[in-house]
Amino acid sequence: MKAYLLGLIGVALLAGTAPSAEMDTMWGESTVKLRAENAERGELFDEGNYAMFIHWGLYSQLANRVDGKTYYGIGEWIMDPKMANIPAEEYKELAGTFDPTDFDAKSIVQLAKDAGMKYIVITAKHHDGFAMYHSKACDFNIVDSTPWKTDPMEELSAACREAGLGFGFYYSHSQDWTFPGGRKGPTVDENGKPATFDDYFTKKCLPQVEELTTQYGPIELIWFDTPGGMKKEYVQQLVDIVRKNQPKALVSGRAGHDLGDYQTLGDMEVPHHNVEGMWESVDTTNDSWAYAWYDQRWKTPKKILHRLISCVGRGGTYMLNIGPTDKGAVPDRAARSLREAGEWIHRYPQVVYGTDASPWQHAMPWGDVTVRGDRMFLTVFDWPDSGQLFLPGLKTEIVSAHLLHDEEAEPISHESVRGWNVFELPSGAPEKLVSVIEVKLASSPEVDPTFGLDPNKGTEILAEFATVDGAKIVKHRWMEKFGEWLCVHPATNWKTGGKAVWEVDVLTPGDYDVRLTYTGEGRLVWGVDVVGGEHIQNQQNASHNYQEFPIGWLHFPAPGRYNVAVSCLEGNIESSRLKSIRLIPLSEYQKPSKRVASTAVK
Known part of the structure; x- marks a missing residue:
């Protein structure tokens, strides 16, 4: 098919982008x-x-x-x-x-x-x-x-x-x-x-x-x-x-x-x-x-x-x-x-046809959500080993929840924990490809779309969801080979003191491993802050393409809402393009089970 400005292809391949x-x-x-x-x-x-x-x-x-x-x-x-x-x-x-x-x-x-x-x-x-x-x-x-x-x-x-x-x-x-x-x-x-x-x-x-x-x-x-x-x-x-x-x-x-x-x-x-x-x-x-x-x-x-x-x-x-x-x-x-x-x-x-978009307006760490009237369908691509699935920000009352499998619907229990809904699941996924939880609500869903840090595996948040100051969100397209297009929306054009800031909801406090996905030139120093709290920074080499780099551990002392800020501090900051931040709870590496009741404030 497919259309490009052929006069710009050479530039796109060398520079990794073409004017959007x-x-x-x-x-x-x-x-x-x-x-x-x-x-x-x-x-x-x-x-x-x-x-x-x-x-x-x-x-x-x-x-x-x-x-x-x-x-x-x-x-x-x-x-x-x-x-x-x-x-x-x-x-x-x-x-x-x-x-x-x-x-x-x-x-x-x-x-x-x-x-x-x-x-x-x-x-x-x-x-x-x-x-x-x-x-x-x-x-x-x-x-x-x-x-x-x-x-x-x-x-x-x-x-x-x-x-x-x-x-x-x-x-x-x-x-x-x-x-x-x-x-x-x-x-x-x-x-x-x-x-x-x-x-x-x-x-x-x-x-x-x-x-x-x-x-x-x-x-x-x-x-x-x-x-x-x-x-x-x-x-x-x-x-x-x-x-x-x-x-x-x-x-x-x-x-x-x-x-x-x-x-x-x-x-x-x-x-x-x-x-x-x-x-x-x-x-x-x-x-x-x-x-x-x-x-x-x-x-x-x-x-x-x-x-x-x-x-x-x-x-x-x-x-x-x-x-x-x-x-x-x-x-x-x-x-x-x-x-x-x-x-x-x-x-x-019912998950695919005649459905409406997710009210969260973004995917979840474990999968995604589609909606039909007062019913939500949670499509679980990454089945949680902990036996608990976490859904942040739902304001509407849940009437019932069922785990679907073929024509069967198994009731599953759930509880509300500080604005999160926690569903108790069997140890194994019922479907090889994607498992489905049907959630019946008291009315059409209303949600707070703030990103929650998933207690099972953490959460990756893209730069396009950040509020930026001293940087700019752009559309970056490039071809891996002729006609194979990829597209991201990184934060770039960094200036000294520039920041990308996300609001996050923390259910499980403690230390989180911070990882940034970016590209750029040479070695770059990145700083990550819990606004009003801990600051960490580290130097890593840049990749020719987007690659995830570890930065360090960041501490959230209690459950609640936090602003997390990322800045490019040193190096060729003008060349850097930040795709995302990932925050992984350190407890993920210990694989605990049923931990919410003992670690979260209800």
Whole structure:
């Protein structure tokens, strides 16, 4: 897919970042809309919360290998100068051998259904310009240019309707690397005359969007991508076509110019704080969106569930990508992970579908929370050895609590301890992947979102939740390899005396091991304070990337609320970027059990 400012890629790789404002322009990320007022329009998006993305095209045939050389990165960009730099005419010749005889639309739809996904979005045309459907607007398409001579979109749309899943198209509306006038495409036409973007837009883009919105039945959404410098009037014409032909369909935020219906975050970005409005995170089952022969770094079922529930818990939708092979088959390991995660979702659908975001507005050390009315679902990824699970800050009365397992609901006891709720749990987790506690409340939940220091394993708190003075919270994106984006929000631009401060709630007093995750240049001295109390500081080397470093032990003398402050004191402080602080109770290393009654003030 996927969009970057290519002129900035070298800088991004060297400096570890790219200007976020320019990235947002390329991706079209700025769109934020409120939830759809019409329940029929966008209902699957708003309530289903989980979808399948499919990146499949001529690039799948190359699978990131050209002339015997492997290019590491996202396969759908293989043409690009930063990858294999394939000339347009040479690339178009690939169509003559593209014969995906293993493609099975019903099998892919069944996989999506088994995975618990509610709709499918597939690449109808990516930046390479090849239409994966029978387009009359350009003969560079899967029916007219390949020996297969089949329109997979007909089969896939029909299979989705039969299975009760929604269906939608990805369409690269600005970039077209093989059609004259498309962004980054040929600058002259077949007659050698100069080609303009208007030529591309009127001859190919506009008629193809007309085709996609009229030839395949009801469409759930049209997923435009990488508007870049595309003028607003062009985007508006495309949106108008969608509105006319598919009035119930959504338009992705990457259409550009705030003309989409919802916000799409950056590639592979799962937020850590709740995001207002209707939004999605787009992610992939390994590192590349399109099939890459070498890429076997698959997400485990637990990782898929963790990222899905993180999105739902922050108020959004998760769209997870698969990259079929050149023959149209889904890699077996990806399918296995999706199905195993889906088995869990089918047992606990109330956790994922039609739920609201966590009122805490952030994850918990042990997992996350989703809400439906007066019921909360605590998803426990890290089962506590102590037999107690700690939930801070809940103000609403608990009526009952049950540990769910398949169709059984085992009552569990709980008590309130100084504003914390403590649940008594069995020694072993009932679920291999994620265990679920259903908490029925007297009314809709009200909470104090202050971070509590978990007595079992402590708590990591990200810098983006800090109040800063003499520093700045920024969005920091970088690529591990071409197209594999990571994103954090560190505290940086430190000045002398600058501080990042968090309020924390301490249930179990005593000594806590303090660890900071940061990056920078050279050796840095960090100071950590309990405001009005103990101060510690230490020097550690910086890493080229974010790494956790121990700083020392900090003492909290009694239960209660404290402000904890971090400062970069010495070294190249301007280069330092603080991602998080972690505070671990020293009792964690002793693994005590049932300790709250004896150590906490009730």
